[in-house]
Amino acid sequence: MGLFLQTLIDGLLIGGLIIVIGVGFSLCFGVMHIIDFAVGEWVMLGAYTAFWMVRYFGRDPFVYLPVIFFLYMAIGYLIYPLIHRAVSGRRHNPALMGLVFTFGLASLIKGGALTAWGFHVRSVTTWLSGESLPLGFAVVPALRFAGFAFGVLATVAFMLFLKWSKIGVAIRAVAQDRIMAELLGVDTNRVSALVYAMYTGLTGMAGVLIGALFSIHAGMGLRYTTFAFFVVVLAGMGYVPGVIPAGFLLGLLQSLVTVYVSGRYTLLAVFLVLYGTLLARPRGLLGRGW
Amino acid sequence: MTMLLEVENLTKSFGGVQAVDGLTLAIQEGSITGLIGPNGSGKTTCFNLISGQIRPDTGVVRFAGREITHMRPSRIARLGIGRTFQIPTPFTRMTVLENVMIGAFSRSRTLGEASRLALEVLEFTGLKDKQDELAANLTTADRKRLEVARALATGPRLLLLDEVIAGLNPTEVQGAMELIRAIRARGVTVLMVEHVMEAVLPLCDWVIVLNFGRKIAEDTPDRIVRNPTVIDAYLGERFRART
Amino acid sequence: MGPFWLAPEAFSEGVGNLLVGVKRISQARTSQILGWAMGMGLLLAFPLFVSSFWLRIATEVLMWAGLAQSWNIIGGYTGYLSFGHGAFFGIGAYATAILMVHAGWPFWPTLLVGAILSALCAAAVGFPTLRLRGAYFAIATWAFGEAIRQVATVLEVTGGAFGMQLPPFLNLPFFYEAMLIATVLTYLLAFLLLERSMFGYKLRAIRENEVAAEAAGVDTVATKIEAFILSAIPAAVFGGLYAYLITYIHPDSVLGPAITDLMVVMVLFGGVGTLWGPLVGATAIQLVNRLLWFLRGESTLYLVYAGVAICLVVLFMPDGLLGLVERRQLVLRPKENLRALLRQFKL
Numbered sequence: 001m002g003l004f005l006q007t008l009i010d011g012l013l014i015g016g017l018i019i020v021i022g023v024g025f026s027l028c029f030g031v032m033h034i035i036d037f038a039v040g041e042w043v044m045l046g047a048y049t050a051f052w053m054v055r056y057f058g059r060d061p062f063v064y065l066p067v068i069f070f071l072y073m074a075i076g077y078l079i080y081p082l083i084h085r086a087v088s089g090r091r092h093n094p095a096l097m098g099l100v101f102t103f104g105l106a107s108l109i110k111g112g113a114l115t116a117w118g119f120h121v122r123s124v125t126t127w128l129s130g131e132s133l134p135l136g137f138a139v140v141p142a143l144r145f146a147g148f149a150f151g152v153l154a155t156v157a158f159m160l161f162l163k164w165s166k167i168g169v170a171i172r173a174v175a176q177d178r179i180m181a182e183l184l185g186v187d188t189n190r191v192s193a194l195v196y197a198m199y200t201g202l203t204g205m206a207g208v209l210i211g212a213l214f215s216i217h218a219g220m221g222l223r224y225t226t227f228a229f230f231v232v233v234l235a236g237m238g239y240v241p242g243v244i245p246a247g248f249l250l251g252l253l254q255s256l257v258t259v260y261v262s263g264r265y266t267l268l269a270v271f272l273v274l275y276g277t278l279l280a281r282p283r284g285l286l287g288r289g290w
Numbered sequence: 291m292t293m294l295l296e297v298e299n300l301t302k303s304f305g306g307v308q309a310v311d312g313l314t315l316a317i318q319e320g321s322i323t324g325l326i327g328p329n330g331s332g333k334t335t336c337f338n339l340i341s342g343q344i345r346p347d348t349g350v351v352r353f354a355g356r357e358i359t360h361m362r363p364s365r366i367a368r369l370g371i372g373r374t375f376q377i378p379t380p381f382t383r384m385t386v387l388e389n390v391m392i393g394a395f396s397r398s399r400t401l402g403e404a405s406r407l408a409l410e411v412l413e414f415t416g417l418k419d420k421q422d423e424l425a426a427n428l429t430t431a432d433r434k435r436l437e438v439a440r441a442l443a444t445g446p447r448l449l450l451l452d453e454v455i456a457g458l459n460p461t462e463v464q465g466a467m468e469l470i471r472a473i474r475a476r477g478v479t480v481l482m483v484e485h486v487m488e489a490v491l492p493l494c495d496w497v498i499v500l501n502f503g504r505k506i507a508e509d510t511p512d513r514i515v516r517n518p519t520v521i522d523a524y525l526g527e528r529f530r531a532r533t
Numbered sequence: 534m535g536p537f538w539l540a541p542e543a544f545s546e547g548v549g550n551l552l553v554g555v556k557r558i559s560q561a562r563t564s565q566i567l568g569w570a571m572g573m574g575l576l577l578a579f580p581l582f583v584s585s586f587w588l589r590i591a592t593e594v595l596m597w598a599g600l601a602q603s604w605n606i607i608g609g610y611t612g613y614l615s616f617g618h619g620a621f622f623g624i625g626a627y628a629t630a631i632l633m634v635h636a637g638w639p640f641w642p643t644l645l646v647g648a649i650l651s652a653l654c655a656a657a658v659g660f661p662t663l664r665l666r667g668a669y670f671a672i673a674t675w676a677f678g679e680a681i682r683q684v685a686t687v688l689e690v691t692g693g694a695f696g697m698q699l700p701p702f703l704n705l706p707f708f709y710e711a712m713l714i715a716t717v718l719t720y721l722l723a724f725l726l727l728e729r730s731m732f733g734y735k736l737r738a739i740r741e742n743e744v745a746a747e748a749a750g751v752d753t754v755a756t757k758i759e760a761f762i763l764s765a766i767p768a769a770v771f772g773g774l775y776a777y778l779i780t781y782i783h784p785d786s787v788l789g790p791a792i793t794d795l796m797v798v799m800v801l802f803g804g805v806g807t808l809w810g811p812l813v814g815a816t817a818i819q820l821v822n823r824l825l826w827f828l829r830g831e832s833t834l835y836l837v838y839a840g841v842a843i844c845l846v847v848l849f850m851p852d853g854l855l856g857l858v859e860r861r862q863l864v865l866r867p868k869e870n871l872r873a874l875l876r877q878f879k880l
Binding site (some may be wrong): 343364365388391444 | 535546549723729730731734735737738741744745746747748750751752753754
């Protein structure tokens with residue numbers, strides 16, 4: 001039973017980290033109705049950035065977390081106008097065009113990473129790597145716990161921000177009823193840009209931790225895009241609170257399959273569950289989706 | 291006389307808002323019935339529930355004796371209920387003829403047959419000379435006509451018209467009223483949501499009034515305008531004074 | 534009407550159109566018939582007067598033209614983005630490889646198996662997702678594409694990550710002709726089934742405004758599933774042909790995301806939802822690709838160019854090249870103008 005418990009804990013810990021990505025991604029959809037196919041690539045970029053920063057400036061990757069957050073926030077904020085243009089009304093099928101645009105963006109980023117940094121697999125170590133944390137009934141790798149803690153903290157901070165800050169209220173208003181919010185004087189465009197920027201920032205940060213926990217390579221984005229899709233569909237598209245149980249579920253699924261079957265089957269398992277969900281409960285497990 | 295459409299105890303809420311609250315009504319075949327009420331009284335939701343765009347929380351919708359409550363909109367359309375949308379939704383990159391043809395597909399076997407049916411409907415609705423015009427280039431009045439034509443092409447027994455008259459100038463209003471009368475003369479039952487009383491009162495045989503998702507009155511037009519509940523809720527004093 | 538996964542409606546209309554077409558051909562002006570015949574003849578005889586270098590390029594362009602058109606059926610005409618379409622290509626490739634290598638089958642029947650398998654997968658993936666909005670379909674097809682790639686990487690029968698080696702058949706002119714015929718048939722399929730049929734109009738209505746189409750009596754779900762199945766089949770056939778041509782396949786070469794990317798960018802660039810858009814787009818993009826490969830020899834830049842191209846096209850010319858042409862000529866009859874454009878290319 002020790003292995004099973006260990007697997008469960010591992011899964012939950014990873015889930016916590018995935019939730020950070022899922023929350024931003026889901027909010028992005030709720031506010032802008034855009035599915036960012038490049039989500040996994042932002043993770044990859046965050047991981048690589050941490051790697052290069054550690055390479056050139058030394059120190060622990062954790063130190064760079066805020067830097068990466070602001071860096072990718074800025075990048076997201078700059079890219080948003082392009083997305084907005086792709087989706088703007090005068091075109092036919094704006095929603096479709098938005099999807100295609102982010103799809104192209106994903107290819108672009110991945111191709112760029114492959115070309116610039118090649119196929120090598122990198123890794124990053126922190127002072128926590130290799131350390132363990134005894135938790136009474138199980139021993140937990142300290143880094144994984146740190147990732148989980150980060151995930152929880154970031155998610156809670158984000159949720160609080162959404163609930164209590166003035167901008168957060170504006171964001172929730174736009175997510176609920178864009179036209180009404182516009183009529184009430186909210187600058188929906190700036191709100192959307194901000195949401196996208198926060199999402200890229202959060203996801204980039206999550207990437208740092210993922211990079212420290214697992215290996216870093218240019219093709220890693222695929223996995224996290226799949227994870228993000230899974231989480232968002234199970235949570236119900238646009239229903240941000242649903243991301244929390246969905247994220248943990250994904251962590252558990254991934255962990256169980258990796259340990260009891262094989263790491264090579266995880267994506268397949270994720271796809272099958274995703275498929276099953278679309279078949280049986282397309283509006284998410286809690287039925288609150290779009 | 292059998293009722294063509296029967297709605298029993300329909301309810302629907304969105305989030306916290308009760309849009310339709312225990313609505314029951316019946317439409318007689320061959321009639322032109324008006325559905326009026328203040329904004330937010332549930333008229334369009336009622337239409338959406340009947341034609342299948344949304345599912346009710348509770349309640350039953352019966353068409354020609356057959357329960358259609360949870361059917362898909364395309365199935366309901368093929369069974370004989372056509373509808374227009376409040377904001378016209380033409381297929382913008384297609385011509386007027388092509389738009390109407392699509393409606394005729396459900397009862398044609400070849401493209402040629404659909405085309406002929408569509409032309410006939412275009413003639414009937416007065417759009418024949420614009421058949422090759424792209425729907426995107428039409429005026430609002432013509433777009434509304436196109437909506438009606440497309441719905442007629444499906445060969446409906448019941449036609450749901452959602453505010454076809456709002457926004458038209460007086461000449462266009464007259465034209466629309468004549469069209470609705472002609473539609474009834476063809477044997478199609480009409481249920482129309484409308485705010486323009488000048489059109490509703492002369493056209494309709496029967497008027498149903500909604501408020502807060504519930505039916506508050508139904509009667510002939512001249513008795514409805516004298517109904518104090520209706521005047522309070524919707525029509526206002528000017529109608530009482532007029533009559 | 535029969536089970537929709539056999540796409541009976543589309544096919545019965547297609548056959549009807551074929552018969553009408555045959556009748557029209559017999560009534561057409563001799564000059565027109567001669568023109569088309571000469572064009573076809575030239576294309577068929579192409580291998581006789583070019584070097585194998587250009588023949589190879591022509592073969593690739595033809596394949597991509599066909600692949601792009603297959604994506605166009607569901608992505609362009611219907612407006613539902615299949616972001617895992619490369620999976621069908623890969624399924625066809627692996628079907629041919631597995632049957633020829635492990636079961637000793639001759640080449641041609643393997644194409645049929647690949648086509649049937651792809652059709653079944655399309656029906657399976659389409660059934661739950663095409664009832665929902667386009668975003669779900671995009672996600673599901675993307676995930677499907679990745680899942681199939683994983684399957685190919687882990688199974689033994691597919692050779693895992695090392696791929697498979699097919700019996701070599703080094704006859705470039707044969708492959709050229711085969712690709713030519715496959716592409717011509719694909720375009721004919723698109724023309725008969727989509728350009729002049731109720732089925733095609735329904736797809737376009739779905740793309741324009743799905744709610745309105747539903748209200749007008751179109752069974753959108755069944756129609757979409759039919760379209761998806763129809764789009765999967767040519768992709769599988771091209772996959773099988775490609776596997777035999779290239780002799781060695783592995784998960785990244787026939788199931789990689791680059792394939793879907795290229796299909797998408799080609800159709801977008803040429804003009805979504807038009808008959809000739811995929812051809813224009815495929816020619817342009819593939820020639821540029823080959824040129825770049827020639828100059829720089831790097832394969833991962835492929836993805837960057839495809840990505841940049843997609844973004845630029847979406848931002849500046851969402852209707853593609855043919856869309857630009859159409860708009861400049863204040864069209865009432867787009868088909869006439871397209872024919873005019875074509876005359877400059879082909880006949």
